[in-house]
Amino acid sequence: MDAQKWDPLLLPFAGDVLSRCDDGQLEAIAERAAILEFDAGCQPRVLAEALAVLDQLRQTPWLLTGLxxxxxxxxxxxxxxxxxxxxxxxxxxxxxxxxxxxxxxxxxxxxxxxxxxxxxxxxx
Structure with a gap:
């Protein structure tokens, strides 16, 4: 998934994590962000994306260090x-x-x- 698909406000905080994700992890983050935004009413979109990244880090903490x-x-x-x-x-x-x-x-x-x-x- 291309970095351009993510809100520019998210990239300075989560860019390293997003660059370490495989396609499946990126898809899971995007899907979780959509659920948070549309089903849970989490606004603005960048907040939903940030929460989705945090959820992915909870599941795969090594994305933070790359190790x-x-x-x-x-x-x-x-x-x-x-x-x-x-x-x-x-x-x-x-x-x-x-x-x-x-x-x-x-x-x-x-x-x-x-x-x-x-x-x-x-x-x-």
């Missing part, structure tokens, strides 16, 4: 891959013969899987 964790199955083991470039991460995983199981919030993964502290390594 994701991919839960990956490699052989019989589950691994965690930290990435800023999902396409490149998928290429690495495919080259290793792995399968992406989920895309997750890095903070949640570090908290749950590593008890709050994780040591990062390089794929090389």
């Amino acid at each position: 994701i964790v991919l839960q990956v199955e490699l052989g019989d083991a589950v691994q965690w891959m930290l990435a800023t470039d999902p396409a490149l991460a998928h290429q690495h995983i495919q080259a290793l013969g792995g399968v992406v199981l989920a895309v997750l919030d890095p903070a949640a993964v570090v908290r749950r899987q590593y008890r709050g502290v994780a040591l990062l390594g390089d794929l090389g």
Whole structure:
């Protein structure tokens, strides 16, 4: 979805988030904004769009930082891959013969899987 479709008042505040969204996420934001504007009477439109962006961030908080964790199955083991470039991460995983199981919030993964502290390594 083109940035021109969004209210110019929204872009300085949410432009980075919108640029990190995939087409499905952008569509969900636009649909949520329309529901807020027309069904809930949320005016002006830019407020409905801002609330829709906040709702998307609630569901996918990594859009704020651009940092994701991919839960990956490699052989019989589950691994965690930290990435800023999902396409490149998928290429690495495919080259290793792995399968992406989920895309997750890095903070949640570090908290749950590593008890709050994780040591990062390089794929090389």
